[in-house]
Amino acid sequence: MRISQLSAASGVPIPTIKYYLREGLLQQGEQTGATRAEYGDAHLRRLRLIRALLEVGRVPVASIGKIVAAVEDEGIPVHRMLGTAHYALASPAETDPDDEEQRAARERVDRLIGDLGWRITPEAPTRDELAQVLVRLAQLGRPAGEDDLRHYADVITQLVSEREMGKIPVDGPREAAVESLVIGTVLYGKIFDILRRLAHESESAHVLGS
Amino acid sequence: MRISQLSAASGVPIPTIKYYLREGLLQQGEQTGATRAEYGDAHLRRLRLIRALLEVGRVPVASIGKIVAAVEDEGIPVHRMLGTAHYALASPAETDPDDEEQRAARERVDRLIGDLGWRITPEAPTRDELAQVLVRLAQLGRPAGEDDLRHYADVITQLVSEREMGKIPVDGPREAAVESLVIGTVLYGKIFDILRRLAHESESAHVLGS
Structure with a gap:
């Protein structure tokens, strides 16, 4: 066309x-x-992916370039290609290697990931992102308990392995897998967050309401 | 002082x-x-609440005024006061009552909430927020399945009732309850989101990795 x-x-x-x-x-x-x-169809697929990254993932154009390069390089395994997209969706955490509190939180995150047996690359920005939230909670006087983190992780592992990963079409065109990952991560992440707030309102009505 | x-x-x-x-x-x-x-201490507590709303919840000053008014009016039950804070944390959804797709999605949300037996006020902005994400998924060619929504809701209900609501100190000063709700909703929401992305990376390594 x-x-x-x-x-x-x-x-x-x-x-x-x-x-x-x-x-x-x-x-x-x-x-x-x-x-x-x-x-042709390959161009249509690529445009769908670019729009999903821009509009759903709010990924800046410069980062989209890196993702597209990973999509085009067939030598990069699908898993690493998806990782590139994943990392582009992380909010970059400001880290200060001299900050004792941050370093301790990051070590805690690394330990948690190790204990869970999760396979996460050492350079995943998600590690610092999580450490930053833990620091913030501690600064606000509400440190996150080990037991809560483990429980959240267990619930999420089950959801992701049973429900979510199966929906990413890893055998088709590489563009389609990345598009699916972005939409799934961002929009289902939003659904999760909204349902959680609804459940809070409902539970609060049950506990405190008339 | x-x-x-x-x-x-x-x-x-x-x-x-x-x-x-x-x-x-x-x-x-x-x-x-x-x-x-x-x-005195009441002023210190209020300042903590204002900072939590501004810095953690990113709630605009105008909305903080409404929350503070609900905190100060002892005639407003704790549950309704918490609801005011909750609604201030929602991202306002742009709704168009003439849009057939939006109306259908909103009806679907209302039905889901009814089926779950959740107690949510009819004017909760969270209803439209969820409807908007459902419309977006459908427009992207990936409508959310009924079964998935129900499953998410069930998992979340359990988490919220067993783990989260109990942490809101509803018997102490009204400020402390609202502060706790904002921190819990926003920061634990982030923890959830980050753990979910980590689980995706790990699961993808297991399924696709060597």
């Missing part, structure tokens, strides 16, 4: 498509003339 | 304390002279 058709099929305006082409986020079409190129 | 001591004890700078006094967020001290006032 022509660029105008690609725009109609994807809902992405032509100038935006041209911007993605210039930035290397969208692969070039097949040149069929001096000013003409043909696009 | 004097305002300078209140500042030292709370870590809140004097000009900020004066701003809270002017805005009515902090109750006036006891006037002991033309330019002198005495402050």
